[in-house]
Amino acid sequence: MSVKERKERDRAARERLILATARELAEQQGWDAVTTRRLAERIEYSQPVLYSHFRGKREIIGAVALEGAAELAAAVRIAAAGAEGPRERVAALARAYLAFAERNPAVYDAIFQLDGGLAFAREDTPEPLKDAFAALLENLAEVAGDGVHPGLFTEVFWASLHGLATLTRAGRLPPAETESRVQLLVGRLAVV
Amino acid sequence: MSVKERKERDRAARERLILATARELAEQQGWDAVTTRRLAERIEYSQPVLYSHFRGKREIIGAVALEGAAELAAAVRIAAAGAEGPRERVAALARAYLAFAERNPAVYDAIFQLDGGLAFAREDTPEPLKDAFAALLENLAEVAGDGVHPGLFTEVFWASLHGLATLTRAGRLPPAETESRVQLLVGRLAVV
DNA sequence: CTCCCTTGTCTAGCGCTGCTAGAATCGTGG
DNA sequence: CCACGATTCTAGCAGCGCTAGACAAGGGAG
Numbered sequence: 001m002s003v004k005e006r007k008e009r010d011r012a013a014r015e016r017l018i019l020a021t022a023r024e025l026a027e028q029q030g031w032d033a034v035t036t037r038r039l040a041e042r043i044e045y046s047q048p049v050l051y052s053h054f055r056g057k058r059e060i061i062g063a064v065a066l067e068g069a070a071e072l073a074a075a076v077r078i079a080a081a082g083a084e085g086p087r088e089r090v091a092a093l094a095r096a097y098l099a100f101a102e103r104n105p106a107v108y109d110a111i112f113q114l115d116g117g118l119a120f121a122r123e124d125t126p127e128p129l130k131d132a133f134a135a136l137l138e139n140l141a142e143v144a145g146d147g148v149h150p151g152l153f154t155e156v157f158w159a160s161l162h163g164l165a166t167l168t169r170a171g172r173l174p175p176a177e178t179e180s181r182v183q184l185l186v187g188r189l190a191v192v
Numbered sequence: 193m194s195v196k197e198r199k200e201r202d203r204a205a206r207e208r209l210i211l212a213t214a215r216e217l218a219e220q221q222g223w224d225a226v227t228t229r230r231l232a233e234r235i236e237y238s239q240p241v242l243y244s245h246f247r248g249k250r251e252i253i254g255a256v257a258l259e260g261a262a263e264l265a266a267a268v269r270i271a272a273a274g275a276e277g278p279r280e281r282v283a284a285l286a287r288a289y290l291a292f293a294e295r296n297p298a299v300y301d302a303i304f305q306l307d308g309g310l311a312f313a314r315e316d317t318p319e320p321l322k323d324a325f326a327a328l329l330e331n332l333a334e335v336a337g338d339g340v341h342p343g344l345f346t347e348v349f350w351a352s353l354h355g356l357a358t359l360t361r362a363g364r365l366p367p368a369e370t371e372s373r374v375q376l377l378v379g380r381l382a383v384v
Numbered sequence: 385c386t387c388c389c390t391t392g393t394c395t396a397g398c399g400c401t402g403c404t405a406g407a408a409t410c411g412t413g414g
Numbered sequence: 415c416c417a418c419g420a421t422t423c424t425a426g427c428a429g430c431g432c433t434a435g436a437c438a439a440g441g442g443a444g
């Protein structure tokens with residue numbers, strides 16, 4: 001039975017290769033450049049091999065998004081854990097979130113902008129997505145303020161960060177004053 | 193010379209028809225369904241005619257976006273003008289903005305999500321886009337708070353609205369509590 | 385060791401996309 | 415009424431996501 005196991009290992013490795021390659025290509029040249037032909041060529045297999053791992057391009061984007069969501073959650077938790085006091089914790093969280101979006105634009109797009117066939121804000125929402133929201137909630141609940149539902153506060157705070165991230169990335173906001181915007185946002189939204 | 197004038201009129205009318213049709217098709221079935229073939233068929237001309245008006249699909253999206261930005265600016269101004277007091281003015285502005293995004297999702301996408309080849313936050317930014325920002329600024333400056341640059345405040349407020357709009361539309365936020373989120377956002381950000 | 389058969393991979397192709405060159409047609413001024 | 419210039423159309427290119435069916439490779443049985 002060792003033969004079967006080896007094949008399964010190889011298959012899993014190839015799946016990781018596909019995702020890593022898709023992500024790399026997307027970060028280098030944007031998701032539009034991630035065509036099934038180019039992706040197949042880079043992993044040195046033919047196109048149909050991709051379809052033996054994923055239902056289609058959208059599912060590949062979705063898989064990259066889930067990876068990214070886990071990383072985003074980790075980045076947020078690490079940043080928040082390294083800060084003293086509620087105010088600084090929230091500011092650190094905000095900076096970490098925006099830094100992730102700036103450093104991994106393609107992955108951020110996969111999570112929040114593109115259609116990766118993922119369900120959100122529902123019961124069947126994949127675990128990494130729920131966990132990313134949880135990572136925000138954990139650190140934001142303490143500054144939601146009296147009588148304000150922590151979940152609702154987290155949604156609003158998250159939406160604001162998302163707006164800053166996307167508008168900055170799309171060139172809609174000049175990137176120079178990002179820190180000023182974070183200061184303003186945290187100062188106003190967080191109740192310390 | 194009346195012949196030439198008539199031709200120019202006809203041409204301008206056809207250009208409006210193209211844009212109206214593109215917009216209608218996008219709102220009905222999404223921008224993915226707006227292909228040059230379908231668009232040409234709907235206006236009862238062949239594909240190349242589109243290219244005698246616009247450089248390509250992206251420019252059509254951009255033109256729809258400019259139309260939409262003007263409407264968004266008008267909607268914001270009307271809503272704000274009809275409200276009493278700074279606090280209510282800002283709340284009305286926020287609701288009007290989100291309502292526009294919800295009622296014209298394809299147009300909102302054209303303005304802020306898709307690549308319409310438009311320049312933002314620069315000198316050569318098209319007038320309607322500058323004006324839409326100005327419409328926000330006009331009504332938000334009074335609640336920016338002491339020592340806070342109105343432009344910066346407007347950017348942050350706008351980003352928050354944009355985040356709420358896009359996340360709600362993409363199913364990332366449950367639409368039920370939109371009003372609660374607006375209340376929270378306005379209550380915290382606006383200094384009255 | 386050889387043969388068969390399953391499993392996995394590839395070649396080739398479908399219908400679609402945005403876009404364009406060159407043919408054909410239309411309408412106007414002489 | 416005709417010729418010419420502007421306008422519009424037909425037809426086609428390269429590339430897209432995706433898939434059917436041909437083909438090859440490699441393990442298990444005899």
